[in-house]
Amino acid sequence: MVKENKNWNGKHIAISRVDSIGDVLLTLPVTAWLKERFPTCRITFFCKNYTAPIVKYYSAIDDIVKVDDLFTLPKHEQADAIESLGIDAVVHVFPKKELAKLFKKAKVPTRIGTSHRLFHLNTCNIRPNFTRKKSPLHESQLNFELLRPFGLKEIPTFEQVSKLTYLFSIEAQNLSEEFQALLDKKFVILHPKSQGSAREWPIEKYIELASKLIVNGYEVVFTGTESEGKQFRQLLPEDIRCHDSTGQLSIDQLIWLIKNASALVACSTGPLHIAGFLHVKTIGLFSTRIPIHPGRWKPLGDHSTVIVFDANCEKCKAKKACDCISEIPVDTVLHEILN
Structure with missing residues (x-):
């Protein structure tokens, strides 16, 4: 030894x-x-x-x-x-x-x-x-x-x-005209998928959240891979203030876009942790089931927060099949973004 x-x-x-x-x-x-x-x-x-x-x-x-x-x-x-x-x-x-x-x-x-x-x-x-x-x-x-x-x-x-x-810091990156224009505006990044690595909030709730953010004066950017985008892009609001970046950004460009966002919402996945490291308002949506609970996987950073539906979920405590993350209300997430 x-x-x-x-x-x-x-x-x-x-x-x-x-x-x-x-x-x-x-x-x-x-x-x-x-x-x-x-x-x-x-x-x-x-x-x-x-x-x-x-x-x-x-x-x-x-x-x-x-x-x-x-x-x-x-x-x-x-x-x-x-x-x-x-x-x-x-x-x-x-x-x-x-x-x-x-x-x-x-x-x-x-x-x-x-x-x-x-x-x-x-x-x-x-x-x-x-x-x-x-x-x-x-x-x-x-x-x-x-x-x-x-x-x-x-x-x-x-x-x-x-x-x-x-x-952790990043220098400015070149973006397409559409996304470069966002840097002078208030925008929120929504990252709905996790490539199967985490429990996910339903895409329908992300869509509803996007619509409410637009009403509140924000631009919205959906991020993810090309394959993830294919799963939900046809559901996105038909509004010029809603942007689909799936499959269009390199890792460097994604980091730069996150750096300039007003907030990011995601489940327990990579972009959530990137936002935490960049000290952007970071909102993580979690199940309380061990070992995927926020106590183990919440994002670092001083502007990070997590939302669960029921901190004392009995099914999660018993490690039974549970989809309580789906019950997190859209308005709860919206309130966290706006305040």
Whole structure:
């Protein structure tokens, strides 16, 4: 077993989080926490290609490795590519067997991964033992459990983690004429879908909310992928103040549009967390069922709020099938936006 090292100044630390946008965002604060305590350490973030535009806007990170590109290399070159980076430690925040094997093959001295993955027995030499499902901590706080081997025993409060969102910033992006014109107006972003990653508020309620926002003097922008847009764009209000951006924005453009919005409404999905990091008024719609409840997944940031239909939903408490998120009233969400 590798011994804990309490001084990681001047060392090169890799953080590996190779899943979705929201998960990656909630991992970024651990890099700032490391930099605050070891100011001269170097941090490289391993992520998927499509989340790299998110990671590049967080100032605590020195370099990014896009794992999709890494895996396009011939197999015999992949470990060599990692070894050439001179990494002293890697933290597998999101366990991925192929990467864990590569870091071991690359002879990275300190390899940290949860003890709850069998393949870490052979690939990681430090295996913290903690559970996410049963913990009362927020997802962003849970990631700090993996920093204990660096001598960092303190788990920051949710408020402390939220303060670390201020290291996230974006410069102006080029937008189409339609969306560029919105930047001088009041507009609200509605992101109805989650690619199946969360319980969703019904699209009919988003449509009703859009109509009420227009009456209240707002422009409305619906965001999402092209495939998501196909599911609802024919239902959108036929009004020049309602805009369909689905399938039209790059990640960078989406971030810039969110940055300039009056508010964003979504369920527990990537754009919700982007808005939280940008300190836009962020309204998350949630079920109270464990482990998808807001206590675990609410957005960070000082302008974020969550809405549930019934905080004491008996079905959710019993982990039974429940669609109580659908019962959240449109006027409740509207009131949160307007006030």
